[in-house]
Amino acid sequence: NVYKDQHIASKNVANRIVNLIKRKQKNGETAVLGLATGATPVEVYAELVRMHREEGLSFSNVVTFNLDEYYPMTPDSRQSYVTFMYENLFDHIDIKKENIHIPDGTLNKEDIADYCIAYENKIGELGGLDLQILGIGRTGHIGFNEPGSAPNSGTRLVTLDDLTRRDASRDFGGKENVPTKAITMGIGTIFKASEIILMAWNTKKASIIKKAVEGEISGEVPATYLQLSDNTEFVLDEDAASEL
Numbered sequence: 001n002v003y004k005d006q007h008i009a010s011k012n013v014a015n016r017i018v019n020l021i022k023r024k025q026k027n028g029e030t031a032v033l034g035l036a037t038g039a040t041p042v043e044v045y046a047e048l049v050r051m052h053r054e055e056g057l058s059f060s061n062v063v064t065f066n067l068d069e070y071y072p073m074t075p076d077s078r079q080s081y082v083t084f085m086y087e088n089l090f091d092h093i094d095i096k097k098e099n100i101h102i103p104d105g106t107l108n109k110e111d112i113a114d115y116c117i118a119y120e121n122k123i124g125e126l127g128g129l130d131l132q133i134l135g136i137g138r139t140g141h142i143g144f145n146e147p148g149s150a151p152n153s154g155t156r157l158v159t160l161d162d163l164t165r166r167d168a169s170r171d172f173g174g175k176e177n178v179p180t181k182a183i184t185m186g187i188g189t190i191f192k193a194s195e196i197i198l199m200a201w202n203t204k205k206a207s208i209i210k211k212a213v214e215g216e217i218s219g220e221v222p223a224t225y226l227q228l229s230d231n232t233e234f235v236l237d238e239d240a241a242s243e244l
């Protein structure tokens with residue numbers, strides 16, 4: 001779906017999240033959301049905050065799982081995805097703290113594998129993700145599933161691509177300060193979601209969007225795996241769709 005601009009597109013995605021939350025509320029059920037970081041979803045989160053403040057939307061029945069976190073990373077660091085999520089969303093809504101899940105960047109290396117299995121299990125125990133929202137990196141990564149990621153991959157520790165670290169260098173004051181690793185949900189984890197929405201804005205995403213949507217399905221561009229999914233929607237602005 002191509003929208004005139006990212007503002008209209010973001011509102012649309014936010015509305016779908018709101019509808020999901022309300023539908024679940026009506027049935028006394030929990031909404032399980034997979035959330036993403038980066039510049040792309042910021043306006044979606046702002047709209048959810050507005051809906052909470054101005055229209056009384058409650059997040060008391062919402063459980064969230066974030067896609068990824070840098071490793072190593074302390075939660076109170078400026079660049080952590082924990083800081084990002086609290087600043088952009090969690091600090092401004094009535095979500096219960098125990099319902100928020102973000103991969104832990106402070107683990108000892110030897111504990112990561114068990115932690116990742118537990119992260120997957122928690123999602124499974126809640127009946128899986130109702131909706132996963134995604135951005136896309138210029139390497140074609142979703143979450144931090146870089147080129148070479150397997151389609152059935154689970155939550156795990158990964159090595160970041162050089163281009164991804166370059167793109168993050170401004171946040172860290174130089175590429176040398178960007179962690180070389182991250183913990184990410186896998187492509188397989190993402191695929192299990194009932195619904196997936198990948199968002200992209202601006203011309204700088206146009207060429208990777210062309211590859212993701214029209215290119216050959218291959219681990220070289222992990223987002224191409226989404227072509228195999230019936231329940232994925234790409235939500236684009238006209239600039240990101242300009243090479244399609």
Ligand code: GLP
Binds near residue numbers: 040138142
């Ligand atoms: C990071 C995140 C991804 C995100 C990507 C794009 O690498 N781990 O989840 O999709 O950046 O970021 P942006 O939305 O800022 O373009």
